[in-house]
Amino acid sequence: MDLKEQLNNYIPFNHQEAQDKRIILSCLEDYPQIFFRENLLAHMTASAWVVNRNKDKVLLAYHNLYDSWSWLGGHADGEENLLNVALREVSEESGLQRLTPVLEDIYSLEVLTVDGHMKRGAYISSHLHLNITYLIEADETASLSIKPDENSGVKWFALDDAVAASTERWFQENVYKKLNEKLEILGK
Template sequence: MNLVTAIENFKPWNEQEEYDKLLMLAELKNNPQAFDRESLTVHFTASAWVVNQNKDKILMIYHNIYDSWSWLGGHADGDQDLLHVAIKEVKEESGLTEVTPLMEDIFSLEVLTVDGHIKHGKYVSSHLHMNVTYLIEADETAPLSIKPDENSGISWYTFEEGLERSTQYWFKEWVYPKLNKKLELFKQNKLN
């Protein structure tokens, strides 16, 4: 299924996802450059809510640019298969070699603001990330390794510890709690 169809079929869980879905569909229709970093205003990205096999812990990295513990993920860089992007990013950022999507469908949608920053010695202007999140499982006993150009730490945390570790207000107050609530519904087979 292509991304437009996947987003059209996505059932928003709350008002944030409802409005972000509309914005993403408009960008997909009107901004063919949105899958490339050359777009000045919008980049499509994929993130992963990586859970252990018991689904009681999440994997987080210490993100160097955001200076905070964070989920895993990255830019589409031209790839419109965002599940593929999410899996690739998890492997690159964590050193994990085996990860399993718990569902092929989109788990969550978020439009995220990104402040201007320096990356690889070059200034990147403030912009939006049209972020598609997938639910992915990994073995918490598998070896982990950091990706020094992007993160400086990686660890499994309980949901409460993960929230406590994050210093990004929007993520801590809105995104991560939503993902944890949706995960609880998924575990109960109640996430439609």
């Protein structure tokens, strides 16, 4: 099933997701190269809410650019299967190799603003990440490693502690709390 079909079938969890779903579908239709960073206005990204087997802990990375603990994920860079992107990014950013999607479907979606910043000596203008989030399970006893050009720590947190560990207020209130709420509903 392609991404447009997945999005059309996706039932938004809240008003944020309903609005963001409309924007993502519109951008997929209207903007060329949306799966590539070369689209300077907006491009597709994938993130993962990585949980342990008991689903009472989540894996976060200390993201150097944002100076905050955050979920794992990254740019599609031409790959249209965003679950594969999320799995690749988790492996790259944490060193974990054995990852299992809890769901094959979209877990969450967000339109994220990215402020202008320097990366590898070049200025990157402010833009949007059209983000699809997947729920992925990993072994919390497996060895972790950092990706020095992106993060300086990778660590498991209790669910509420993961929200508190972020210094990005918007993510705390609008993304990470939502992901935990959805996890609680999934467990019922």
